Amino acid sequence: MIDPLGGVGGAAFKDSILFNLNPDFNQDVLAYTVAHEYHHLVLNDTPELSSIDTSLDSVIFEGKADAFADRIIKDVKPPWDKPIDEAAKKHVARLIGNGEADYQEITMGNTEKDIPLWSRYSLGRDILTHHLKANPDLAVKAWTYEENDDILKGYKYQDLLK
Numbered sequence: 001m002i003d004p005l006g007g008v009g010g011a012a013f014k015d016s017i018l019f020n021l022n023p024d025f026n027q028d029v030l031a032y033t034v035a036h037e038y039h040h041l042v043l044n045d046t047p048e049l050s051s052i053d054t055s056l057d058s059v060i061f062e063g064k065a066d067a068f069a070d071r072i073i074k075d076v077k078p079p080w081d082k083p084i085d086e087a088a089k090k091h092v093a094r095l096i097g098n099g100e101a102d103y104q105e106i107t108m109g110n111t112e113k114d115i116p117l118w119s120r121y122s123l124g125r126d127i128l129t130h131h132l133k134a135n136p137d138l139a140v141k142a143w144t145y146e147e148n149d150d151i152l153k154g155y156k157y158q159d160l161l162k
Contacts (some may be wrong), residue, residue, distance in 0.1 A: 084119070
């Protein structure tokens with residue numbers, strides 16, 4: 001799975017980041033991944049925000065990390081930074097809200113349930129993009145520590161996700 005990611009894979013754990021790199025990895029993608037995973041570490045230091053109890057929690061967790069990385073590393077776009085059509089977005093939001101889509105499915109996709117690959121990241125990015133456009137003066141620290149319910153306010157699929 002790291003080939004479509006510029007030869008870079010990363011995962012944040014409690015207080016460390018693990019990277020998987022292909023020999024010909026893209027250095028810009030590595031920089032983006034470092035910023036993305038660093039943001040996860042920041043949230044991991046905040047117990048009330050680091051627990052990912054639901055698929056929705058994981059979606060917003062990823063959206064926050066991408067929003068942070070987008071501000072730090074310019075002109076690098078992860079493969080999930082592609083618009084999901086509204087019907088698919090609404091469908092995935094409904095499955096998440098109903099508890100019918102788990103963490104694995106919204107990450108890796110599920111053709112039987114019509115869940116696209118990387119939906120967790122794409123939907124998280126969409127939610128945070130909406131929130132930050134609606135609140136352009138919010139500082140990074142403010143939205144990093146903002147509660148999920150506040151981030152979802154006004155999002156077009158807010159009712160489906162709850």
